[in-house]
Amino acid sequence: MKNYIFGYARVSTEAQNLDRQIDALKKYGVDHIYNEKMTGTKKNRPELDKMLDRMTEGDTVVIESLSRLGRSTKDLIELTELFQSKGVHLVSLKEAIDTSTSTGKLLFTLMSAIAQFERDVIADRTREGLRSARARGRMGGRPKTDPNIIKKAVKLYRTGQYSIKEIEELTGVKKSTLYRNLKMGTNEER
Helix, strand or coil, X not given: CCCCEEEEXXXXXXXXXXXXXXXXXXXXXXXXXXXXXXXXXXXCCHHHHHHHHHCCCCCEEXXXXXXXXXXXXXXXXXXXXXXXXXXXXXXXXXXXXXXCCHHHHHHHHHHHHHHHHHHHXXXXXXXXXXXXXXXXXXXXXXXXXXXXXHHHHXXXXXXXXXXXXXXXXXXXXXXXXXXXXXHHHHHHHC
């Protein structure tokens, strides 16, 4: 079975040009290039998803720069962990990283450790902030929706005359709250 070298190129807007990245990927010798013009902050990137579905053990993914692949450090680490779990190598041309080498593996191990440290620090700060707020009498979270308004939303739903969006606009009751109360109502009627 042949191992493939996939290229991935991305720019953030339609006005930007992919040529520089595509030229670098072709020079490297990739077999197939996936490219998209879409901001990296969007979780749904169809061409990246196609590439992820297609890659198998022994394949290589080549990118011009790490910034073209990940939306954030956390996203980048998650993608590289996915590559590792599938046995796929990652090559970043700009940063001269190749995870098929021991140096490349070390670099990503360090990046993973830093990303985990960052997640832990954020979680610690969140817990500290919640404790501080509770000490001042603030409990946090969303305010409870008035039960009478929820009953009104359920009645509107049961008439069958209004869409969920219309009910949200009329009552301010969110779709998830409405469905949760409909489900509870169904269980109570049994």
